[in-house]
Amino acid sequence: MSETCNESSCSSCSVEGCSSRKAADMKEPANQYSHIKHVIGVVSGKGGVGKSLVTSELAVKLHRQGYKVGVLDADITGPSIPKVFGIHEKAVGNDKGVFPAQTSEGIKIISVNLMLDNEEDPVIWRGPVIAGVVKQFWNEVIWGDLDYLLVDMPPGTGDVPLTVFQSLPVDGVIIVTSPQELVEMIVKKAYNMAKMMNVPVLGLVQNMSYLLCPDCGRMIYIYGEGKGEQTAKELSIPSYASLPIDPSIAALCDAGKIEEFDHPYLDAMVKYLSSLN
Template sequence: MSECNSCPSNGGCDKDKQKCMIENNPLNKVKKIIGVMSGKGGVGKSSISVLIAKRLKELGYSTGILDADITGPSVPRLVGLKDKKVISDGELMHPVDTDDGIKVMSLNLLVDNENDPVIWRGPMIGGVVKQFWTDVLWGELDYLVIDMPPGTSDVALTVMQSIPINGIVMVSVPQDLVSMIVSKAVNMARAINIDVLGVIENMSYITCPDCSKKIKLFNGESTTKFLEEMNLKLLGEIPVLNSVGNLSDPTYKNEDEDLEKVFYPIVDNVMKSLDK
């Protein structure tokens, strides 16, 4: 049975305590957990997970990132943790701290070679995800951001059922096909009674370098219609920016005013949605 007193959802959870599959480490005090999900890969989910965590840390909150995308663990490289490893004290694993103080747990911080493929079946991957929650000493955190596996696989289901997520942020790009795929992920979260905070539309437009006009690459009306039909909030739109694509560059430093202008309000919207 879940240790409810150490659960971030304690007091706002409608789960039957006797049937709850969530196990919590009583040594961890995590206040709020944000899942970042996408209907498919390649839409910038991991980059946005990292950007959310970085912004929360900039705002003064103690923050961690749990990389639950076991077969595509890109978070360590995105936060500049290449060649660093997790330490274990024999009972618990200790996450690695980034230079700006974000705690990170990822499979790539455990393996010898980050380029080696993860050739595991679903149950083993799901077991690792659970351990990243129960067997890691996260300590006291204001926010834990989970970079979830893409799609609606059994691993995504394991994350939702095994970790007390307070809300899901859905990442998409503005195409009709992707919207259909996203709807499956949204319905999956809602079926498990996890609040979908809204959608972040990545690669939403490009900005003309001469006149600063927004140029939409796809029909914006279809996106609006999709959000209305699914009763989803648009948390914000992110244009195509080099600063997002260059997160994994070891020399990366965010000096992009456009990114700050569009992304800071998105994180504000996520925080406000969690507080409702």
């Protein structure tokens, strides 16, 4: 039977996951050599909607604006950030902590794939171990000076999102969705979890919204016209972008060359994040 919290004021509550516990008392300290201005989570209610793609594109865009950017790959069992950036070397460390890998442009990356002997080996760990690794990525990694640390979350509302929301000083989350009606329903789960954990929802990005016909330029709605803007309106959050299905971007990801990405799709989201400074 699951434990239930019945306290009206949960300052001393011991129930894991109770949203009323004092968040400030639960935050993990960052590594002493890390100085991070903003922590932004990228979340979704389910997998396969392009969360890692959005995280990577935002990192590239922010870096081009002159900001110092890092990406914490919190998708421990399905990491894809190193592949997208073309990073295959192992993370190294010393008695002060672990150094993140750096992309060719200088974006800092940490991921479990940078610590495995073989990056294709599966990570077969239980939830508490996975949650512990995410904490280590925060308090044992020497991030140095960063303007933005983007946290690429696994899908759903399980151990890792809970750990990130409780342990890291998250300034807000971006919800990534796709046009299918089922996904729109699950978006509300991610939104409601963030609200329960007192984490601001900064806005919504809809991926795979349409395909541009290569002959006439007409928008083809393969999955039907999405309800991203409608959902955002219902939740009273901004809808910052509707990303197309773009084969050229898929090719960049497959080749580990996402830093060559050069499209205006996320400009509105980047402009908003820039306003936080």
